[in-house]
Amino acid sequence: MKRVIQFKLNGVDTEAYVEDNVTMVNFLRQQMHLPGTKRGCGEGECGACTIMLDGEPVTSCMMLAVEANNHDIVTIEGIAKDGVLHPVQKEFIDKWALQCGFCTPGMIMSAVALLGRNPNPTEYEIRDAIAGNLCRCTGYAKIVEAIGAAAEVIRKGV
Amino acid sequence: MSLPRFEYISAKSLEEAAGLKAKRGDASVVMAGGTDIIPLMKDRVIMPDYVIDLKEIPGLQRLECVPGEGLYIGCLTKLRAVETSEMVRKEFPAVAHAAHCVASTQIRCKGTMVGNICNASPSCDTGPIEIVMNAVYKTVSASDPGREIPAVEFFTGVKKTALKPGELVREIYIPQLGPGEGAAYSKHAVRKAMDLAIIGVASWVKMDDDKIADCRIAVGGAAVTPIRAHSAEGILKGRQFTDELLERAAVAAAECCHPISDVRASAEYRADMVRVFTKRSFKKALQDMKPQEGRRTE
Numbered sequence: 001m002k003r004v005i006q007f008k009l010n011g012v013d014t015e016a017y018v019e020d021n022v023t024m025v026n027f028l029r030q031q032m033h034l035p036g037t038k039r040g041c042g043e044g045e046c047g048a049c050t051i052m053l054d055g056e057p058v059t060s061c062m063m064l065a066v067e068a069n070n071h072d073i074v075t076i077e078g079i080a081k082d083g084v085l086h087p088v089q090k091e092f093i094d095k096w097a098l099q100c101g102f103c104t105p106g107m108i109m110s111a112v113a114l115l116g117r118n119p120n121p122t123e124y125e126i127r128d129a130i131a132g133n134l135c136r137c138t139g140y141a142k143i144v145e146a147i148g149a150a151a152e153v154i155r156k157g158v
Numbered sequence: 159m160s161l162p163r164f165e166y167i168s169a170k171s172l173e174e175a176a177g178l179k180a181k182r183g184d185a186s187v188v189m190a191g192g193t194d195i196i197p198l199m200k201d202r203v204i205m206p207d208y209v210i211d212l213k214e215i216p217g218l219q220r221l222e223c224v225p226g227e228g229l230y231i232g233c234l235t236k237l238r239a240v241e242t243s244e245m246v247r248k249e250f251p252a253v254a255h256a257a258h259c260v261a262s263t264q265i266r267c268k269g270t271m272v273g274n275i276c277n278a279s280p281s282c283d284t285g286p287i288e289i290v291m292n293a294v295y296k297t298v299s300a301s302d303p304g305r306e307i308p309a310v311e312f313f314t315g316v317k318k319t320a321l322k323p324g325e326l327v328r329e330i331y332i333p334q335l336g337p338g339e340g341a342a343y344s345k346h347a348v349r350k351a352m353d354l355a356i357i358g359v360a361s362w363v364k365m366d367d368d369k370i371a372d373c374r375i376a377v378g379g380a381a382v383t384p385i386r387a388h389s390a391e392g393i394l395k396g397r398q399f400t401d402e403l404l405e406r407a408a409v410a411a412a413e414c415c416h417p418i419s420d421v422r423a424s425a426e427y428r429a430d431m432v433r434v435f436t437k438r439s440f441k442k443a444l445q446d447m448k449p450q451e452g453r454r455t456e
Binding site: 001003020021022023026042043044045047050053056057058059061062063064066067069070110113128129131132133 | 161164209261
């Protein structure tokens with residue numbers, strides 16, 4: 001069955017016509033043409049498809065598109081504001097926190113969510129926040145470093 | 159990894175959802191967070207014609223500690239809410255910890271605690287702690303006013319519960335810890351996150367001075383359901399706490415399990431880890447115990 005859903009997508013009121021059995025990640029990539037959200041395992045294990053649902057990070061492969069009705073969705077495409085990168089994005093670049101880049105959008109979503117509620121995380125809290133994001137290049141050390149550096153930037157309000 | 163075709167129904171009330179579930183039976187599945195049923199549908203383990211979503215029903219996100227009673231957790235309350243609540247962390251630290259043990263932040267932001275128990279995985283992280291804390295599941299039903307199911311009677315098999323067709327869990331109730339009571343859940347897994355428990359042990363203890371007035375121990379991942387380790391409890395009850403006594407009880411807990419060998423661990427290893435983690439969880443319960451009445455806390 002198909003139905004109309006109304007939701008906020010990266011700050012913009014959006015209306016779409018979706019099939020009941022389409023997952024959020026497929027809907028975003030194929031119908032909304034937002035390929036920044038990556039589809040990895042499709043089982044909620046790898047975190048590559050992490051998006052924000054009402055400000056909380058969720059794996060979009062474990063969500064139906066119809067569930068977005070009347071909710072607020074933010075994808076990696078909505079993290080930079082007016083062409084200015086978010087501190088997390090900037091630090092990922094500066095600290096070389098990406099190799100192949102496939103996990104990066106999900107990592108950044110988890111990191112932005114963490115720093116939104118805790119701008120002064122310990123290393124444990126950073127690792128806990130990205131425990132549901134797998135980096136197959138195993139570049140975790142740089143990722144943790146970048147998130148810590150972004151936290152500092154946010155705290156200083158630069 | 160596409161989903162089979164189904165019709166999505168956003169229920170307006172829990173009673174409506176229970177009625178729909180009773181009418182459609184196995185051709186339907188009830189969804190709260192969806193983090194257990196979506197993978198099952200992708201793998202074609204279940205192929206329902208109808209997915210009944212509870213998410214838009216108002217008033218089911220309760221997370222409240224009623225003084226003198228205990229903690230109420232609604233069927234749409236996210237694991238993440240339970241885990242991060244200051245009130246739960248302070249008054250029910252073992253419950254907050256068990257919630258944190260489930261999967262990852264992303265899953266806990268979507269998945270609910272009621273969903274975790276209704277999925278009834280033998281290694282589910284929130285079952286053992288709810289069993290030892292004498293939690294009660296309040297249900298609604300299509301055909302009657304609903305009932306209260308003690309957590310210890312809820313799990314009946316792998317992915318099987320005491321729920322009747324058309325019966326849904328509305329709320330979890332966990333009694334408050336009294337003076338001299340403590341509880342803890344200790345999980346054993348390879349990774350700290352996004353990993354199913356090899357085994358997990360929960361303990362609840364009531365101390366009277368140095369004597370164990372009462373206790374309950376429950377083990378997950380070591381039988382088809384989370385189980386009570388009655389023989390271990392019997393060894394501890396009424397006796398003065400010593401490390402030797404706890405070792406004897408831990409051996410008894412390992413002996414009352416019926417673990418399987420699988421990709422995570424062998425049956426022998428699981429049983430031995432039940433012994434180890436029984437000790438850890440019991441000691442953690444003692445450590446986190448509420449001060450006894452009439453005794454000064456150091």
